[in-house]
Amino acid sequence: MAFDSKITADTLRSIIDAVGILVDEAKIKVTKDGLGLKAVDPAHVAMVDLTIGKGAFDEFKGDEGEFGVDLEKLKDVLKLAGPDDEVHLKLDEKNNRLVVKIGNLTRRMSVVDVSNVTDPKVPKLELPAKITLSVGELDRGIKASEAISDHVALVATPEEFELVAEGDTDSVDLKLEKRMLGALEVKDKVRSLFSLDYFANMVKAAKSSQSLTIHLGSDYPVRLEFDIAKGNGHVTYLLAPRIENE
Amino acid sequence: MAFDSKITADTLRSIIDAVGILVDEAKIKVTKDGLGLKAVDPAHVAMVDLTIGKGAFDEFKGDEGEFGVDLEKLKDVLKLAGPDDEVHLKLDEKNNRLVVKIGNLTRRMSVVDVSNVTDPKVPKLELPAKITLSVGELDRGIKASEAISDHVALVATPEEFELVAEGDTDSVDLKLEKRMLGALEVKDKVRSLFSLDYFANMVKAAKSSQSLTIHLGSDYPVRLEFDIAKGNGHVTYLLAPRIENE
Amino acid sequence: MAFDSKITADTLRSIIDAVGILVDEAKIKVTKDGLGLKAVDPAHVAMVDLTIGKGAFDEFKGDEGEFGVDLEKLKDVLKLAGPDDEVHLKLDEKNNRLVVKIGNLTRRMSVVDVSNVTDPKVPKLELPAKITLSVGELDRGIKASEAISDHVALVATPEEFELVAEGDTDSVDLKLEKRMLGALEVKDKVRSLFSLDYFANMVKAAKSSQSLTIHLGSDYPVRLEFDIAKGNGHVTYLLAPRIENE
Numbered sequence: 001m002a003f004d005s006k007i008t009a010d011t012l013r014s015i016i017d018a019v020g021i022l023v024d025e026a027k028i029k030v031t032k033d034g035l036g037l038k039a040v041d042p043a044h045v046a047m048v049d050l051t052i053g054k055g056a057f058d059e060f061k062g063d064e065g066e067f068g069v070d071l072e073k074l075k076d077v078l079k080l081a082g083p084d085d086e087v088h089l090k091l092d093e094k095n096n097r098l099v100v101k102i103g104n105l106t107r108r109m110s111v112v113d114v115s116n117v118t119d120p121k122v123p124k125l126e127l128p129a130k131i132t133l134s135v136g137e138l139d140r141g142i143k144a145s146e147a148i149s150d151h152v153a154l155v156a157t158p159e160e161f162e163l164v165a166e167g168d169t170d171s172v173d174l175k176l177e178k179r180m181l182g183a184l185e186v187k188d189k190v191r192s193l194f195s196l197d198y199f200a201n202m203v204k205a206a207k208s209s210q211s212l213t214i215h216l217g218s219d220y221p222v223r224l225e226f227d228i229a230k231g232n233g234h235v236t237y238l239l240a241p242r243i244e245n246e
Numbered sequence: 247m248a249f250d251s252k253i254t255a256d257t258l259r260s261i262i263d264a265v266g267i268l269v270d271e272a273k274i275k276v277t278k279d280g281l282g283l284k285a286v287d288p289a290h291v292a293m294v295d296l297t298i299g300k301g302a303f304d305e306f307k308g309d310e311g312e313f314g315v316d317l318e319k320l321k322d323v324l325k326l327a328g329p330d331d332e333v334h335l336k337l338d339e340k341n342n343r344l345v346v347k348i349g350n351l352t353r354r355m356s357v358v359d360v361s362n363v364t365d366p367k368v369p370k371l372e373l374p375a376k377i378t379l380s381v382g383e384l385d386r387g388i389k390a391s392e393a394i395s396d397h398v399a400l401v402a403t404p405e406e407f408e409l410v411a412e413g414d415t416d417s418v419d420l421k422l423e424k425r426m427l428g429a430l431e432v433k434d435k436v437r438s439l440f441s442l443d444y445f446a447n448m449v450k451a452a453k454s455s456q457s458l459t460i461h462l463g464s465d466y467p468v469r470l471e472f473d474i475a476k477g478n479g480h481v482t483y484l485l486a487p488r489i490e491n492e
Numbered sequence: 493m494a495f496d497s498k499i500t501a502d503t504l505r506s507i508i509d510a511v512g513i514l515v516d517e518a519k520i521k522v523t524k525d526g527l528g529l530k531a532v533d534p535a536h537v538a539m540v541d542l543t544i545g546k547g548a549f550d551e552f553k554g555d556e557g558e559f560g561v562d563l564e565k566l567k568d569v570l571k572l573a574g575p576d577d578e579v580h581l582k583l584d585e586k587n588n589r590l591v592v593k594i595g596n597l598t599r600r601m602s603v604v605d606v607s608n609v610t611d612p613k614v615p616k617l618e619l620p621a622k623i624t625l626s627v628g629e630l631d632r633g634i635k636a637s638e639a640i641s642d643h644v645a646l647v648a649t650p651e652e653f654e655l656v657a658e659g660d661t662d663s664v665d666l667k668l669e670k671r672m673l674g675a676l677e678v679k680d681k682v683r684s685l686f687s688l689d690y691f692a693n694m695v696k697a698a699k700s701s702q703s704l705t706i707h708l709g710s711d712y713p714v715r716l717e718f719d720i721a722k723g724n725g726h727v728t729y730l731l732a733p734r735i736e737n738e
């Protein structure tokens with residue numbers, strides 16, 4: 001298969017970061033319309049489903065196919081690029097290398113064998129509540145929570161969205177009323193508990209976006225969605241709930 | 247007792263920093279005119295006496311009384327606030343909680359039990375020399391001293407003020423002549439030796455102020471004073487001398 | 493001997509950094525025209541030969557002679573100076589101290605005994621290739637190389653200069669064509685291998701300069717040269733090659 005494309009460093013970084021919070025290596029699926037990455041973290045707690053349209057690239061040339069990349073190595077190379085530098089990615093199939101060019105610098109890295117990696121199936125979930133909110137606000141609630149607990153509850157009612165963390169004596173409560181939210185579509189109150197660590201990383205990966213959308217149920221997985229690459233890409237996370245023992 | 251006040255994050259931070267260099271928890275005394283904090287460090291080497299007028303607050307509502315706070319927790323919450331963000335502090339006496347609100351975020355923390363903490367008595371000391379000087383200059387002398395000793399001598403004569411640190415072969419000497427000082431009221435030469443660690447932290451806490459005033463004697467405690475909260479608050483430190491064996 | 497001179501902090505820092513990558517202490521040779529420092533690293537892999545004309549100083553007063561300095565201590569003191577602050581260096585021969593003054597601060601440090609240190613002889617090497625290039629470009633190639641190897645090959649042909657690092661499966665290649673170089677004087681292809689660690693530090697020390705010149709042979713030491721102190725000083729490094737076993 002052929003893959004030979006150009007993309008700005010910043011856009012590539014947002015792609016790598018979104019997947020890199022769950023796995024170190026990933027399988028990239030190339031189609032004539034762009035790229036797709038799906039991955040499940042080693043503990044099988046979270047899943048990412050990312051698509052990037054070819055509009056996110058300065059140049060895009062690719063056959064249908066797939067190849068594996070070491071996200072850590074790619075992230076390291078990107079540290080050498082300015083935010084607007086163009087990164088040239090090319091598959092050298094004969095030598096089984098991904099060739100990364102930034103200016104006069106060429107970095108060749110071995111392609112990761114993903115022939116045994118089966119595609120995770122993204123479950124269709126009916127999640128009754130939908131909330132769109134500011135990534136910055138959510139991040140502040142998460143940072144405050146980290147001091148007192150390792151999990152957070154997400155709660156939505158028709159009037160407001162809440163992030164709640166409870167310690168033995170202390171608590172954190174981020175409360176956003178409907179007028180502060182981009183969207184709040186909730187019929188009945190829902191509430192689920194999640195690992196703070198996973199949730200924090202997902203929200204951090206959304207930082208290049210202004211807002212993100214949460215799909216929530218009661219004691220059910222949460223689905224997080226946001227755009228990357230100036231709307232040319234889309235990230236969906238699924239995160240399993242933690243059992244609440246109160 | 248009731249306490250329900252609003253203050254900018256930066257002002258609150260300067261209060262916490264000033265007391266936090268000596269203790270992790272502190273008793274706050276509320277009067278109708280503002281707040282007072284007194285504390286002695288665990289090694290009984292240093293003491294702080296801080297007062298904040300209600301003019302330092304955007305809103306101030308408080309009954310006479312006192313309550314204990316965990317300064318470390320407060321400091322952590324303040325990291326989530328911008329310098330000009332307003333922080334709402336409210337005592338929830340029923341639940342024995344201090345409620346801290348920053349924007350949409352609410353952090354509840356248990357009030358610290360200070361019923362057994364007796365107020366330190368601030369000794370009245372007759373200190374013959376008074377020096378007012380730039381915090382930045384003093385800080386530079388301290389940083390240079392840290393490389394060669396764990397204590398510094400403060401020396402004042404009618405002509406100049408000196409900070410001196412002596413190692414085995416090396417030395418540091420910050421010399422400020424009268425014309426470089428805000429004030430220099432000295433009859434006879436005085437000299438005392440102090441722990442560099444304590445002294446450095448006190449000067450660091452004064453950094454939001456431009457200048458500080460040192461009251462000095464010979465082999466006697468030093469008194470450091472400076473304003474915080476744009477002149478609406480005042481900090482006094484006392485630091486015991488170290489015995490000089492020359 | 494007398495030595496009593498003034499120099500801006502930034503210029504002094506570039507001198508210390510250039511020598512400090514190889515040794516912690518150095519012998520400074522004073523002449524009526526300026527200073528000279530020569531040093532060999534403890535492993536005898538690399539050598540530095542640095543000269544600073546008196547034009548680099550705001551004031552220069554010195555007898556012929558030499559004295560030893562602790563570069564680490566000098567570097568520490570310089571952290572207290574702003575880039576444009578003037579540093580006053582004076583030899584106190586009676587007390588065997590180097591006296592460093594920055595503003596109102598005086599730092600006295602013991603002179604290092606260098607009576608037993610013999611001057612390294614800088615070998616005259618006939619190196620057939622000469623390349624002048626951007627320090628920034630070279631630094632990027634080095635940073636990329638650090639992820640995959642502990643040595644790099646420098647290669648020059650009449651058409652281009654290359655820095656190459658090879659790992660087990662990955663590689664880095666910085667290729668600069670003649671038109672991207674300040675100079676490229678090469679008759680026949682040359683190639684030598686070097687310790688990445690040493691080479692990286694040398695290039696880092698050149699960062700205050702825009703460009704540097706490399707003199708290269710095949711399996712032979714490399715000579716690196718660049719100006720410091722706005723052209724008033726010159727640094728020459730020699731670095732021994734590593735044996736290539738391919």
